[in-house]
Amino acid sequence: MNALLVSTGIVALAEMGDKTQLLAFLLAARFKKPLPIILGITIATIFNHALAGAVGVWVSQFLSPEVLRWVLGLSFIAMAIWMLIPDKLDEDDVSLASSRWGIFGLTCITFFLAEMGDKTQIATVAMAARFDDAILVVIGTTLGMLLANVPAVFLGEKFAKRFSPKLIHAISACIFAVMGILTLLKIDQFFSSLM
Template identity: 70%
Template sequence: MEAFLVSTGIVALAEMGDKTQLLALLLAARFRKPWPIVLGIFTATIVNHALAGAVGAWVTHMLGETALRWILGGSFIAMAIWMLIPDKLDDDDAPKSSHFGVFGTTVIAFFLAEMGDKTQIATVMLAARFVGDYVWVVAGTTLGMMLANAPVVWLGDKLVKRVPIKRVHGISAAIFLVLGAVMIAGW
């Protein structure tokens, strides 16, 4: 249960103001069909995070415990720094009209936008940290993504204007920094 709760919380915080959250807002404004967008986000996230979790589990088995501890600790600290850099959605990332429909466009755009993203990297690190809890990590990171993105699809601009993104990023960075220090210390 710890893997699930930690994964949910970390990814929900990391996703605030992230480019995929901006993409969710853009998709909602463009298509105005929340259910296919939310289902598309869920589908893309579960596939992407399942793959990321598998990479994290594989890395765990390939490296020794000491090396893994230092790599994960350093990765969490790097994630803390990365959290302080605001994301922007490039014009190239904006979904174009396609023959895939709202659901298909959302799945493709979200899956591609999530590649190499903070939350995908966090999923790899969490799966490496919580050895044997792969399913709980993927379920938690997916829930975290949905908690951060589904309200944006339904409430859009109103919600984004009320959430102090800089404060959320600062809190997220502090959490990642503490996790990195705890990991390196071996607690």
């Protein structure tokens, strides 16, 4: 259950102000049809994060626990630093002019591609390697994406103005940094032994 809660919270925070959230705003403003956009975001995220989760599990099988601990700890710290770099979305990156795929297909394709190598995909790889249950991680990261993007689809610019992306990114960066430090110091093993 810890994997689900941590991955949901981290991705929901990390997604605030992210290029995929900007993409959700853009699609909602352009098409004004929330249901196919939300379904497209959901399907694209499930596939993208399932792939990332599988990579995380694969990586964890080939590295010794000590090497994996260092890789994950440093990866979480790198994610903390990356969180402080704001994302931008160029409208040229996403060809919205005409699509033979329809709104649902266009959303699936653009979200899947926008997530490739994105912070939340990298975080999914790291958390799937870190936690024992990659399925809960993928469910959690997908829920986190939806928590951040569904309100963006419905509320558009009003939602964007209510939240300070800098503050949310700073909070996310702190969470990633703490996870990295705890992983490097084996603090989580200490707390696990107490339970």
